Amino acid sequence: MPYTWTEPDVVLQFFAEREFTHPALMDPDFLGDLDTLRMRCGFGLTVTNDARSQKDLERIYAVEIAKGQPYPTDSAHLYIAPTLVRAVDLKPAIANDLEERQLELTHQILVMRDDGTWPNLGLGIETAHWHIDDTPRLGAKRPAFWVAVSK
Numbered sequence: 001m002p003y004t005w006t007e008p009d010v011v012l013q014f015f016a017e018r019e020f021t022h023p024a025l026m027d028p029d030f031l032g033d034l035d036t037l038r039m040r041c042g043f044g045l046t047v048t049n050d051a052r053s054q055k056d057l058e059r060i061y062a063v064e065i066a067k068g069q070p071y072p073t074d075s076a077h078l079y080i081a082p083t084l085v086r087a088v089d090l091k092p093a094i095a096n097d098l099e100e101r102q103l104e105l106t107h108q109i110l111v112m113r114d115d116g117t118w119p120n121l122g123l124g125i126e127t128a129h130w131h132i133d134d135t136p137r138l139g140a141k142r143p144a145f146w147v148a149v150s151k
Helices: 028-041 054-060 062-066 098-114 136-141
Strands: 045-049 087-092 121-126 130-134 144-148
Touching: 028 045, 028 087, 028 098, 028 130, 054 062, 087 098, 098 121, 098 130
Parallel strands: 121 144
Antiparallel strands: 045 087, 087 130, 121 130
16 A cells, blocks of 8 residues: 655555654655566665754764764755755665575666666765665765765
């Protein structure tokens, strides 16, 4: 049964609005793309992070800010009005056959880049999640791929 969101343009098969911290700040087309990704993977995906407000960014990087160190002020997760966010962190929902699921998730993300769904793909494989974004304002830095330790 599809999930109908508060936002009238959003009806998803696999993701409920409650799975997102800031659902109203998410781009409906990108959410549809995530639904397609989930269908192509054939297993559940858990969203671990979605859109962020400036307050969220300051909370996450409080230590760096307090020390006067740089932090990612242009994060793909950051909502900059009026443009809705096209970024999430997610992971396979079930740990069974985890490595196989991680490989399939990575494969399907790359297929979606190759088929033109995500022309501005930012893909980060991190210790606790996969970062996926298709953020036009970061187009000069995209496509991008990185491996990192999760914050």
